Amino acid sequence: MMLAYMDRATAAAEPEDAGELSPATMAAAAASAGDAAGRRVAAMDFGGLVRAVPAAVVRPASADDVASAIRAAALTPHLTVAARGNGHSVAGQAMAEGGLVLDMRSLAAAPSSSRRGVAQMQLVQCPEGGGGGCCFFADVPGGALWEEVLHWGVDNHGLAPASWTDYLRLTVGGTLSNGGVSGQSFRYGPQVSNVAELEVVTGDGEYRVCSRSSHPDLFFAVLGGLGQFGVITRARIPLHKAPKAVRWTRVVYASFADYTADAEWLVTRDPDAAFDYVEGFAFVNSDDPVNGWPSVPIPGGARFDASLLPAGAGPVLYCLEVALYQYDAHHRPDDDDDEDQGVASVSRRMMARLKYVRGLEFAADVGYVDFLSRVNRVEEEARRNGSWDAPHPWLNLFVSARDVADFDRAVIKGMLADGIDGPMLVYPMLKSKWDPNTSVALPEGEIFYLVALLRFCRPGGPAVDELVAQNGAILSACRANGYDYKAYFPSYRGGEAEWSRHFGAARWRRFVDRKARYDPLAILAPGQKIFPRAPAGRPSPCSLV
Numbered sequence: 001m002m003l004a005y006m007d008r009a010t011a012a013a014e015p016e017d018a019g020e021l022s023p024a025t026m027a028a029a030a031a032s033a034g035d036a037a038g039r040r041v042a043a044m045d046f047g048g049l050v051r052a053v054p055a056a057v058v059r060p061a062s063a064d065d066v067a068s069a070i071r072a073a074a075l076t077p078h079l080t081v082a083a084r085g086n087g088h089s090v091a092g093q094a095m096a097e098g099g100l101v102l103d104m105r106s107l108a109a110a111p112s113s114s115r116r117g118v119a120q121m122q123l124v125q126c127p128e129g130g131g132g133g134c135c136f137f138a139d140v141p142g143g144a145l146w147e148e149v150l151h152w153g154v155d156n157h158g159l160a161p162a163s164w165t166d167y168l169r170l171t172v173g174g175t176l177s178n179g180g181v182s183g184q185s186f187r188y189g190p191q192v193s194n195v196a197e198l199e200v201v202t203g204d205g206e207y208r209v210c211s212r213s214s215h216p217d218l219f220f221a222v223l224g225g226l227g228q229f230g231v232i233t234r235a236r237i238p239l240h241k242a243p244k245a246v247r248w249t250r251v252v253y254a255s256f257a258d259y260t261a262d263a264e265w266l267v268t269r270d271p272d273a274a275f276d277y278v279e280g281f282a283f284v285n286s287d288d289p290v291n292g293w294p295s296v297p298i299p300g301g302a303r304f305d306a307s308l309l310p311a312g313a314g315p316v317l318y319c320l321e322v323a324l325y326q327y328d329a330h331h332r333p334d335d336d337d338d339e340d341q342g343v344a345s346v347s348r349r350m351m352a353r354l355k356y357v358r359g360l361e362f363a364a365d366v367g368y369v370d371f372l373s374r375v376n377r378v379e380e381e382a383r384r385n386g387s388w389d390a391p392h393p394w395l396n397l398f399v400s401a402r403d404v405a406d407f408d409r410a411v412i413k414g415m416l417a418d419g420i421d422g423p424m425l426v427y428p429m430l431k432s433k434w435d436p437n438t439s440v441a442l443p444e445g446e447i448f449y450l451v452a453l454l455r456f457c458r459p460g461g462p463a464v465d466e467l468v469a470q471n472g473a474i475l476s477a478c479r480a481n482g483y484d485y486k487a488y489f490p491s492y493r494g495g496e497a498e499w500s501r502h503f504g505a506a507r508w509r510r511f512v513d514r515k516a517r518y519d520p521l522a523i524l525a526p527g528q529k530i531f532p533r534a535p536a537g538r539p540s541p542c543s544l545v
């Protein structure tokens with residue numbers, strides 16, 4: 001079937017255009033024609049709510065293969081191209097119905113190619129020592145998992161990136177196309193603030209290397225750009241000395257006001273007095289094993305003693321989670337000596353003035369890699385009980401600190417007081433750590449909260465449709481109440497009006513201009529449902545806006 005597409009494409013093209021289809025692309029396309037299993041996988045994602053079958057899955061071995069596939073699509077009047085990282089989107093964002101899906105994982109696995117750094121991870125020394133404490137970079141393929149970057153950096157070089165996601169089986173290109181946030185974001189910035197250079201194949205099939213100083217407009221467009229402007233085939237990530245261990249602590253709050261006051265105090269401290277990681281979540285004030293008290297203690301730690309909760313604690317409680325890195329292997333992390341500067345003592349001192357419920361505190365000393373891999377345990381359990389493969393009607397929002405207390409009252413305590421059978425993350429980050437030139441849309445205020453409703457569907461639980469409808473009701477409440485908020489991983493079906501509202505008028509104009517510049521036929525990332533594919537030879541409607 002793919003060869004039929006290519007035949008049509010080449011028949012419509014000038015002879016010299018047809019000559020651009022590399023043997024590698026033709027071979028990959030031919031191989032994928034019979035790859036029903038590959039097409040089935042690419043028709044689904046982690047969300048399990050949307051299905052869109054591609055014409056073919058292309059497994060590029062190099063940036064050249066990516067460029068060939070995009071150029072081939074451009075020769076047709078209708079083909080689109082979606083880069084698929086690890087398919088962990090929840091609303092079909094990495095799909096291409098009837099189009100080509102690029103399996104970016106194959107780029108990470110491919111043997112060394114002619115272009116340095118495309119296929120394999122490489123250590124690169126910063127010119128003149130670099131800035132921000134970074135002396136080295138990792139050159140990594142766009143399809144590499146963050147987990148692979150972590151193990152490669154720590155095992156081979158004792159180095160690691162500063163900014164992570166909670167879960168590391170996500171690709172570098174996939175999270176850089178969105179933002180990439182975790183408890184480190186308040187301090188080190190999101191992942192889109194931790195990139196020195198990108199190698200990108202744009203929607204016109206051109207291969208470009210960009211950075212803050214070279215093609216900066218493309219560099220910033222691609223970061224948080226929802227895959228609209230180019231396919232990231234390589235990223236250059238700053239590396240830092242990897243910590244040896246982590247003091248990991250969770251404490252409990254009955255009052256949302258106390259919780260947010262402490263969380264905001266922690267994320268605005270000077271770096272030398274700050275934790276390395278601050279997160280938190282809401283949970284149900286009950287013994288429910290998934291939504292309630294048992295979800296709080298750090299695995300292997302103490303039991304949750306509910307008798308310590310203050311009288312009159314409401315239906316929802318909050319858990320603040322912090323981590324302090326330890327770099328020196330000689331310190332004993334659990335040394336309690338007053339004179340000791342070990343992370344356990346330092347961490348305790350830093351928490352002394354916080355207003356959490358005394359006694360409801362859980363702490364552990366764990367290895368750095370174990371700490372960053374903590375969600376793997378959640379995955380293993382979810383795979384065991386079947387909820388990993390069930391649908392995931394997730395909702396991720398950034399909510400301004402101005403409105404987060406109202407949001408808590410109306411949504412968390414109001415609509416979700418029984419829990420969502422998964423984490424309800426609520427933690428602050430700072431807008432000043434995000435570059436306004438990237439494509440990411442953020443609320444207005446300096447402090448805003450990630451609110452991540454990570455629903456896992458269990459047998460006998462509410463129907464998926466009900467959960468999707470509840471997400472819609474939450475968004476309606478945000479709009480009706482005039483909250484300063486943005487969707488993270490946005491998914492709109494209402495066309496330009498919704499996207500324009502999402503970005504705001506000026507940023508939407510910039511997004512449209514960038515689309516016209518880098519992907520004029522609107523070939524890329526059709527699953528985001530932002531721009532319709534324009535026929536070859538005609539300008540995309542977006543360039544006329």
Ligand SMILES: Cc1cc2nc3c(=O)[nH]c(=O)nc-3n(C[C@H](O)[C@H](O)[C@H](O)COP(=O)(O)OP(=O)(O)OC[C@H]3O[C@@H](n4cnc5c(N)ncnc54)[C@H](O)[C@@H]3O)c2cc1C
Nearest residue numbers: 085086087088089142165166167171173174180181227232
């Ligand atoms: C269990 C789980 C935990 C998560 N935890 C976090 C978290 O802590 N923090 C956080 O920020 N996010 C988190 N996410 C969300 C995650 O960042 C997104 O799902 C993101 O899409 C990355 O997933 P992916 O690599 O599988 O990309 P995909 O879902 O495959 O792709 C996402 C989008 O990026 C585009 N894309 C993919 N690769 C490229 C590329 N190389 N070049 C250009 N465009 C590309 C796709 O076309 C698509 O539009 C989590 C998701 C899951 C399922």
